[in-house]
Amino acid sequence: MEFFVISLLNGVSYGLLLFMLSSGLTLIFSMMGVLNFAHASFYMLGAYLAYTLGLKIGFFPALFLAPPLAGLVGALVERYGLRKVHRYGHVPELLFTFGLAYLIEESVKVVWGLAAVPYRVPEFLDGHLFTLYSTSFPKLRGFMMLVALAMLAAVYLLLTRTRIGLVIQAALTHPQTVEALGHNVPRVFMLVFGGGCALAGLAGVIGGVAFVTEPSMAASVGPIVFVVAVVGGMGSLAGAFLASLLIGILQTFAIALDWSLAGMLAAVGIHVSEQTFLYSLWKLQLSQVAPVLPYLLLVLMLIFRPKGLLGTRAD
Amino acid sequence: MIQFSIRAAVRSTLCAAALASASTVAQAQTVKLALIDPQSGLMAPVGLNQLHSWQYIAEIANQKNWAGGPKFEIVGFDNKLSPQESLTVLKQAIDQGIRYILQGNGSSVALALQDAVQKHNERNPGKEIIFLNYAAVDPDMTNSKCTYWHFRLDANSDMKMEALTTYLAKDKNVKNVYLLNQNYSFGQAVARGAKEYLARKRPDIKIVGEDLHPLAQIKDFAPYVSKIKAAGADTVITGNWGSDLALLIKAAKDAGLNVNFYTYYAATTGVPTAMGAAGEDKVHYVGYWNVNNAKFVGADVAMGYDKKYHDDFYTMATYTGIAMLAKAFKETKSTDPVKVAKALEGMKVESLNGEVEMRKTDHQALQPLYIAKWVKVNGKDVKYDQEKTGYGWKTEALLDTYVATQPTSCQMKRPN
Numbered sequence: 131m132e133f134f135v136i137s138l139l140n141g142v143s144y145g146l147l148l149f150m151l152s153s154g155l156t157l158i159f160s161m162m163g164v165l166n167f168a169h170a171s172f173y174m175l176g177a178y179l180a181y182t183l184g185l186k187i188g189f190f191p192a193l194f195l196a197p198p199l200a201g202l203v204g205a206l207v208e209r210y211g212l213r214k215v216h217r218y219g220h221v222p223e224l225l226f227t228f229g230l231a232y233l234i235e236e237s238v239k240v241v242w243g244l245a246a247v248p249y250r251v252p253e254f255l256d257g258h259l260f261t262l263y264s265t266s267f268p269k270l271r272g273f274m275m276l277v278a279l280a281m282l283a284a285v286y287l288l289l290t291r292t293r294i295g296l297v298i299q300a301a302l303t304h305p306q307t308v309e310a311l312g313h314n315v316p317r318v319f320m321l322v323f324g325g326g327c328a329l330a331g332l333a334g335v336i337g338g339v340a341f342v343t344e345p346s347m348a349a350s351v352g353p354i355v356f357v358v359a360v361v362g363g364m365g366s367l368a369g370a371f372l373a374s375l376l377i378g379i380l381q382t383f384a385i386a387l388d389w390s391l392a393g394m395l396a397a398v399g400i401h402v403s404e405q406t407f408l409y410s411l412w413k414l415q416l417s418q419v420a421p422v423l424p425y426l427l428l429v430l431m432l433i434f435r436p437k438g439l440l441g442t443r444a445d
Numbered sequence: 446m447i448q449f450s451i452r453a454a455v456r457s458t459l460c461a462a463a464l465a466s467a468s469t470v471a472q473a474q475t476v477k478l479a480l481i482d483p484q485s486g487l488m489a490p491v492g493l494n495q496l497h498s499w500q501y502i503a504e505i506a507n508q509k510n511w512a513g514g515p516k517f518e519i520v521g522f523d524n525k526l527s528p529q530e531s532l533t534v535l536k537q538a539i540d541q542g543i544r545y546i547l548q549g550n551g552s553s554v555a556l557a558l559q560d561a562v563q564k565h566n567e568r569n570p571g572k573e574i575i576f577l578n579y580a581a582v583d584p585d586m587t588n589s590k591c592t593y594w595h596f597r598l599d600a601n602s603d604m605k606m607e608a609l610t611t612y613l614a615k616d617k618n619v620k621n622v623y624l625l626n627q628n629y630s631f632g633q634a635v636a637r638g639a640k641e642y643l644a645r646k647r648p649d650i651k652i653v654g655e656d657l658h659p660l661a662q663i664k665d666f667a668p669y670v671s672k673i674k675a676a677g678a679d680t681v682i683t684g685n686w687g688s689d690l691a692l693l694i695k696a697a698k699d700a701g702l703n704v705n706f707y708t709y710y711a712a713t714t715g716v717p718t719a720m721g722a723a724g725e726d727k728v729h730y731v732g733y734w735n736v737n738n739a740k741f742v743g744a745d746v747a748m749g750y751d752k753k754y755h756d757d758f759y760t761m762a763t764y765t766g767i768a769m770l771a772k773a774f775k776e777t778k779s780t781d782p783v784k785v786a787k788a789l790e791g792m793k794v795e796s797l798n799g800e801v802e803m804r805k806t807d808h809q810a811l812q813p814l815y816i817a818k819w820v821k822v823n824g825k826d827v828k829y830d831q832e833k834t835g836y837g838w839k840t841e842a843l844l845d846t847y848v849a850t851q852p853t854s855c856q857m858k859r860p861n
Contacts, residue, residue: 132674132675133671133672133674133675136671136674136700137668137671140665140667140668140671141668144665144667239485244484244485244486244489244493244523245484245485245489245490245493246487246489246490246688246715248718258699258701261701264674264701265671265674265700265701265702266699266700266701267700268699268700270699271667271699341664341665341692342487342664342688342692344486344487344489345485345486346485346486346487350662350664381668382667382668383668385656385658385668385669385672386668386671386672386675388654417656417658417672418628418656418657418658421658421659421662421663
């Protein structure tokens with residue numbers, strides 16, 4: 131029981147971090163139709179900015195400052211790069227963000243060096259939040275969950291309950307009409323792109339301190355972000371939330387299980403030994419293939435339900 | 446004014462030319478060693494620390510003229526911890542005329558390099574290169590896959606496991622052991638060795654769980670920690686290194702996991718900071734040296750290194766390596782890898798941990814091994830801390846060379 135509850139908590143907190151990471155991507159895609167390959171780079175940028183600012187002004191001010199800075203970079207990219215490329219269609223946009231990802235990674239290497247930076251947990255968050263049975267749950271993870279939920283609520287309220295949110299939603303489906311009503315649609319797009327990048331930056335501030343802040347951190351989360359977006363359904367914020375939790379929990383529990391094909395065969399009476407053909411495949415444990423499972427899910431989802439869990443369109 | 450500046454320019458050019466010609470003379474006696482290791486990515490802190498270690502020892506050797514003439518120069522090549530990338534940079538190093546290769550991080554990389562060096566030497570007689578492996582400890586490299594041009598300065602995984610289990614077997618509190626390792630040749634060797642040696646020395650110890658995870662990819666070790674806890678382990682044996690160990694210990698600390706860790710690499714960059722006070726009396730490592738040894742041999746080197754790089758010196762094999770090369774250069778009055786390789790076979794040098802012998806049959810260094818425990822610095826037997834944590838390594842056991850020495854199945858093919 132202890133194991134189950136702790137694993138569930140671990141899975142949910144990891145899933146919530148994934149959600150913070152991928153919500154921006156989903157938002158940008160649903161509103162602008164741009165598949166932003168550089169999304170994870172903004173996650174990295176958030177982590178590095180927070181680390182640098184944190185040295186001067188402390189962790190909490192950095193937590194509030196770094197995401198808007200990452201968002202500002204995103205907005206500038208949209209205003210002076212993406213907007214120009216936009217008129218040539220989606221493929222050039224894709225290539226543009228692809229190049230941007232490399233550009234950001236190399237810039238980070240030049241500015242902050244190749245090695246990991248010592249981005250430390252602030253004392254306030256270093257320690258145990260509560261002890262369940264005999265396992266303690268770290269404060270940082272609790273904080274991670276809190277920030278993710280607060281972010282979800284804020285984005286939801288912004289989109290559905292505010293004027294700017296209404297304009298954004300309207301600009302998506304009827305850009306001409308919105309423009310005719312006197313709204314600046316390109317600026318709305320710039321805000322959306324910047325906002326999405328700021329969300330990734332926020333995830334970076336938390337993820338960077340919880341794990342490691344180094345130049346390959348973008349590349350290592352890049353693929354999983356797309357898995358979340360696809361599995362959840364391209365453009366669906368609720369879908370992304372569901373998919374993040376699903377993947378977080380799936381990965382955590384897969385690590386916990388020592389199931390293997392050999393074990394399953396043994397259960398039905400077929401004995402597999404080292405001499406058996408393809409033994410290395412039969413003896414593979416679920417815990418060993420855990421890191422691959424999300425990608426398996428991605429492939430299966432695309433085959434059987436291309437629009438994702440909560441997606442609305444299949445194209 | 447203009448005239449003056451022209452004259453100054455001419456003068457400085459002449460000076461530069463004179464300096465340049467002086468340096469070409471010096472270069473003739475400089476032996477370049479290519480260090481092929483990760484200098485970017487997750488494992489970069491370890492790789493850079495080791496690059497600096499080699500450079501620092503080379504500097505000492507040059508100052509004190511260990512080699513009787515030739516000077517050492519270490520050139521760093523970033524292999525991003527990838528065997529593929531390593532072969533590419535090996536080619537670059539060879540193209541630059543470098544004849545000595547140093548590598549240590551990742552047996553997967555070392556095996557690829559060992560093979561590539563062997564092939565290169567067979568195909569390019571007269572341009573042989575020597576591969577000094579200072580930390581890749583897959584036993585195969587000095588057993589079934591041994592080659593003449595490969596020399597291992599570190600104790601291999603089986604030797605360390607022999608030492609570790611000899612020590613562990615005396616502790617009656619150890620009952621349930623969990624094995625957590627990286628999923629590649631080295632991690633698998635650690636797991637296999639632990640099971641084999643524990644079964645021999647303490648058959649009553651239960652292996653309550655075993656896991657292999659991808660190398661340098663896991664960021665969140667919390668699921669593994671809850672698994673260890675659920676298995677009811679009192680002791681974890683792990684060959685993890687770099688971020689894989691630092692993050693594991695960090696996750697164990699966060700979850701309040703109360704077990705003893707027996708590691709190979711807890712003294713490497715990042716791990717001491719991750720442990721802090723939480724690792725006190727719990728984390729151990731087995732290795733070839735500890736700065737807090739009985740006579741603090743090598744403490745001056747560690748202090749000098751700290752002063753220069755603000756980092757800890759732990760890769761003592763760099764000292765052994767340079768000492769052996771220097772001795773070989775001196776004995777053969779040559780820096781030709783063919784002669785040097787011959788001189789290295791069976792060579793004995795006095796290193797910081799005592800006498801180290803490069804066994805002739807398999808090119809495996811034989812040396813005393815240490816087992817150390819993470820404790821508070823007390824100024825007596827634990828004088829030096831790590832990463833400014835106020836904690837350091839207390840020597841728990843010093844095992845003589847013969848304890849860990851293993852037989853070898855190596856049947857080496859020597860060039861004629």
